[in-house]
Amino acid sequence: MTQATSNNKFDSGLGLDVVFPTPGQIMRRRMMSHKGFIVGGIMVLLIFLMAVFAPVIAPHDPFHQDLSLRMIPPVWNEKGTWNYPLGTDNLGRDYLSRLVYGCRISLLIGFSCMMIAAVIGAMLGLTAGYFGGKLDMIVSFIITVRLALPAVLVAIAVVALIGGSMKIVILVLGCLIWDRFAVILRATTKQIRAIDYVQAAQAAGCSVLRVIVMEIMPNLFNSLVIVATLEIGRAILLEEALSFLGMGVQPPTPSWGLMISEGKDMMLFNPYLVTIPGAALFILVLGMNLFGDGLRDVTSPEGRS
Amino acid sequence: MLIYTLKRLGLAILVTVSVSFVSFMLIRVSGDPAIALAGEGASQEEIEFVRVQYGFDRPLIVQYIEWAGRALQGDLGEFPYLNQPVAGMLKERMGVTMTLGISALTFAMVLSIPLGVLAAIRPNTCIDRVALAISVMGQAMPSFWFGLIMIIFFGVHLRWLPISGSDTWKHFLMPTVALGYYATPAIMRLVRSGMLEVLASDHIRTSRAKGLRWPKILFKHALRNAIIPVVAVAAVQLGFMLGGSIVIESVFALNGLGNLAWVSISRSDLPVVQAIVLMLATIYVFLTFVSDLINAFFDPRIRNM
Numbered sequence: 001m002t003q004a005t006s007n008n009k010f011d012s013g014l015g016l017d018v019v020f021p022t023p024g025q026i027m028r029r030r031m032m033s034h035k036g037f038i039v040g041g042i043m044v045l046l047i048f049l050m051a052v053f054a055p056v057i058a059p060h061d062p063f064h065q066d067l068s069l070r071m072i073p074p075v076w077n078e079k080g081t082w083n084y085p086l087g088t089d090n091l092g093r094d095y096l097s098r099l100v101y102g103c104r105i106s107l108l109i110g111f112s113c114m115m116i117a118a119v120i121g122a123m124l125g126l127t128a129g130y131f132g133g134k135l136d137m138i139v140s141f142i143i144t145v146r147l148a149l150p151a152v153l154v155a156i157a158v159v160a161l162i163g164g165s166m167k168i169v170i171l172v173l174g175c176l177i178w179d180r181f182a183v184i185l186r187a188t189t190k191q192i193r194a195i196d197y198v199q200a201a202q203a204a205g206c207s208v209l210r211v212i213v214m215e216i217m218p219n220l221f222n223s224l225v226i227v228a229t230l231e232i233g234r235a236i237l238l239e240e241a242l243s244f245l246g247m248g249v250q251p252p253t254p255s256w257g258l259m260i261s262e263g264k265d266m267m268l269f270n271p272y273l274v275t276i277p278g279a280a281l282f283i284l285v286l287g288m289n290l291f292g293d294g295l296r297d298v299t300s301p302e303g304r305s
Numbered sequence: 306m307l308i309y310t311l312k313r314l315g316l317a318i319l320v321t322v323s324v325s326f327v328s329f330m331l332i333r334v335s336g337d338p339a340i341a342l343a344g345e346g347a348s349q350e351e352i353e354f355v356r357v358q359y360g361f362d363r364p365l366i367v368q369y370i371e372w373a374g375r376a377l378q379g380d381l382g383e384f385p386y387l388n389q390p391v392a393g394m395l396k397e398r399m400g401v402t403m404t405l406g407i408s409a410l411t412f413a414m415v416l417s418i419p420l421g422v423l424a425a426i427r428p429n430t431c432i433d434r435v436a437l438a439i440s441v442m443g444q445a446m447p448s449f450w451f452g453l454i455m456i457i458f459f460g461v462h463l464r465w466l467p468i469s470g471s472d473t474w475k476h477f478l479m480p481t482v483a484l485g486y487y488a489t490p491a492i493m494r495l496v497r498s499g500m501l502e503v504l505a506s507d508h509i510r511t512s513r514a515k516g517l518r519w520p521k522i523l524f525k526h527a528l529r530n531a532i533i534p535v536v537a538v539a540a541v542q543l544g545f546m547l548g549g550s551i552v553i554e555s556v557f558a559l560n561g562l563g564n565l566a567w568v569s570i571s572r573s574d575l576p577v578v579q580a581i582v583l584m585l586a587t588i589y590v591f592l593t594f595v596s597d598l599i600n601a602f603f604d605p606r607i608r609n610m
Contacts, residue, residue, distance in 0.1 A: 036441075144316075145323045148593075150548025150585045153566055157578050158331060160570045237447055241552050244449050245567065257447075264453055271457050278450035286445035293441075 030298045037294025043287025051104045060094035062101040062254045073272060089262065089273060098254035099280055105255045106236050106284060109170055113235035114228050116174025121181020122224065128182070129189025130212060136186075143182050151176045152238065156247045164250050169242060173235055180234075181227055188223045192216050222299050229292030233285040240281055256281045309601050309608040317594040321587055325376070328582040329369050376583065391580050394565065399584075401561035402554070405480055406547045410539060412485035413492055418535070421496025422528065425504060436497065440490035448549070452483040452556040480557045484550060488542040495538055499531030533603045540596035544589035 021029070031037055050057060088094055128139035158172050192198060193216065201215050240257030242248030249255040251262070256277040263273025416439075424436040459465050459479060467476050503509060504527055512522050551563030558564075562581060569577035601607045 141316075141320070141323075144320050144593075145327065148320055148324045148544075148586045148589045149327060150582060150589070152549050152551055153563075153578075153582055153585065154328075154331060156551070156567070157570050157582070161573070233445065237445075240447055241449060244447075245552065245555060247570070260450060260453065267453065267457060268461060274450070274453050274457070278447060278454070281447055281450065282445055285447075286441065289441060289444050 027298065031294075034294050034298055036290040037298055040287045040290025040292075040294055043283060044291050047103055047284050047287065048107065050100055051107050054100045054104055057100050060097045062093060062097040063252055073270065089259070095259075095273075095276065098259060099256070099277060102254040102256045102259060102277065103280065103284065105166070105249060105253060106239070106281070107232075109166065109173075109239045109249075110232040110236040110288075112170045113174040113177065113239070114231045116171065117176075117178040117231060117235070118181055118224065118228055120175065121178035121227075122185050122220075124178070124182040125185025126189055126212060126216070126220075129186040130193055130208075130216065132190070139182065139186065143179055146176075146179050149176075152241060155238070155242060156245060159242065159247045164247055166249055166253070169239060169248050173238055173242075177231060177235060177238065180231060181224075184223055184227050185220060188220055189216060192219050226292055226296045226299075229288055229295060233288035233292070236281070236288075237285055306601065306608055310598060313594055313597050313601075317590050321590050322373075324586040324590070325373055325583050326369060328579055328586065329372060330365075331582075372579075376580070391577055394577075395562065395580060395584060398560065398562045398565045401559055402547060402550050402563060405477060405484060405550055405553070405559065405561060406543055408477055408481045409485035409546050410488065410543045412481050413488040413542070414535075414539060416485070417489045417493035418496050418532075421493040422500055422523070424493075424497045425500030425531075426523070428501065436493060440493050443486050443490040446486065448483050448487050449552045449556050451486065452479065452553055455479045455483060456556075476557070476559070480553050480559060483556070484546055484553045487549070488539075488546055491538060491542060492535060495535055496531060499534060500527060503527045503530045533600060537596035537600050540592040540599075541589075544585075544592045547588060548585050 089098070124139050124142065128136040155169075155172050155176055159168055162168050198211060198215050201211050206214070239248055240255070240260070243255045243257030244261045246261060249258055251258060259277040260274050260281075263270070263277070267274045420432075420436045420439065424433040427433060456479065460467070509522060509527055512526055513519075517526075547562075550561060551566055553559070554561045554563035555567055562585070566578060566581045568574075569581070597607075
């Protein structure tokens with residue numbers, strides 16, 4: 001018997017062994033019984049694998065145009081062929097290959113935007129939550145100003161002026177969607193700051209930096225991961241909306257929003273051009289949200305609403 | 306209450322001024338407006354002419370003060386292309402966007418409040434699950450895609466509704482649903498958690514013990530308490546929806562503010578873009594101000610914060 005399990009034994013005095021589950025076991029049990037967490041996790045994992053193994057999965061080159069193969073409908077249509085399972089677009093490019101490569105773009109943009117937003121939001125939130133007082137007022141004011149700006153409109157205007165490219169889109173969106181990070185980390189930092197061990201560290205003479213890095217940051221990690229998962233979904237939705245309006249990723253990059261935008265003029269007779277990339281987008285964001293919500297429920301069951 | 310109102314008003318004015326400064330700077334920082342206005346292929350003299358003509362050669366702060374001062378008097382400049390005052394044009398387009406925003410908010414409330422209440426009365430039942438599914442899907446559904454799907458189904462297949470334009474109320478049905486569905490999850494979650502909290506409170510138990518009828522308890526005692534935060538969130542959501550209407554207006558070819566913004570952005574019509582950003586931000590600040598007051602009016606505890 002290993003050390004870990006023997007520690008959980010409790011002598012009830014009746015000669016019966018009572019074994020308490022370890023925290024890890026409780027966590028695992030909670031994870032396995034949370035449907036949203038499992039379903040969302042599997043969805044995200046599948047799409048992530050699809051992005052990583054895109055060159056293996058995609059049957060054709062996503063950029064290769066062949067006008068003799070324009071507008072082949074998907075395989076469930078009687079005119080479709082298994083050679084092009086999801087059909088081709090108006091330039092004769094394989095739709096499945098574009099879809100598979102498009103999820104690389106979506107994940108890349110979603111993740112990078114989230115990282116930028118997390119850095120900005122975490123710094124603001126930590127400062128406001130830890131120092132309080134005047135600094136807190138200033139940060140809260142900055143958050144209010146940010147929320148008052150119409151994000152989509154500002155993003156489109158700036159991208160249009162600078163010129164659309166993936167780098168610009170990521171930078172602009174990252175600088176616009178940090179608000180939730182700031183709001184939530186500010187509140188969490190405030191709570192943790194009041195806990196005894198932080199005050200003990202302060203009383204022991206630890207520097208501000210040490211208290212923040214060693215005592216507070218590890219406890220923020222949980223909320224940070226949860227907000228981050230949900231924010232990736234939000235960033236992806238925003239990016240696809242920008243691409244849909246023609247102010248995001250530029251053609252011929254296979255972005256899902258761009259695919260919908262290119263297909264919408266022909267959707268009257270070829271609805272699959274719009275429904276397929278939209279459904280993919282919906283599934284990705286749904287998976288992200290389910291996973292994020294599940295993570296929150298699993299890690300802090302007392303905060304469940 | 307008066308002190309609270311004045312404090313909030315001061316904050317609102319400060320936020321509006323900051324937002325106006327940010328929206329002014331955004332456009333300046335993202336590129337040389339003179340080059341953008343002069344158009345592609347303009348010579349150096351032409352660019353210089355535009356720069357002097359529009360006063361872009363003066364210090365930024367002078368330009369800002371002049372712009373803000375004129376904006377305060379309702380003069381938002383003129384269209385470089387149409388030689389029409391921007392303010393008049395905005396008023397005209399605002400009608401369509403406001404109609405869309407308010408009907409979308411009404412739709413969201415009509416859908417989410419009854420569902421939220423039902424979900425709270427019978428937690429963990431079929432109704433609760435349906436409500437949860439609607440809210441989870443609403444968060445993941447790209448609004449522009451939802452709009453296109455509705456166009457394919459109701460506009461093209463069933464031919465029930467017109468797919469573009471803003472002439473009759475029928476034109477507003479699909480955009481309303483597409484935009485309003487986006488605000489549904491936030492409101493529904495709030496109604497549900499608010500109702501759950503109120504229903505578990507002592508005064509509800511007392512009124513049940515007194516033998517009051519269940520519907521009376523529900524609507525007169527419980528919902529009244531739970532609805533206050535909903536009013537606040539609804540106001541904020543209306544602000545978000547007005548800002549996000551640019552996407553929906555482009556899908557349904559509605560002739561509103563978002564459409565004007567989009568056209569102006571693609572023509573680099575800077576004064577118009579600035580004016581629209583400023584206007585939407587001001588509306589948002591006003592809405593949050595009103596919702597703060599409503600909250601404080603119903604809940605005196607907030608006034609002392």
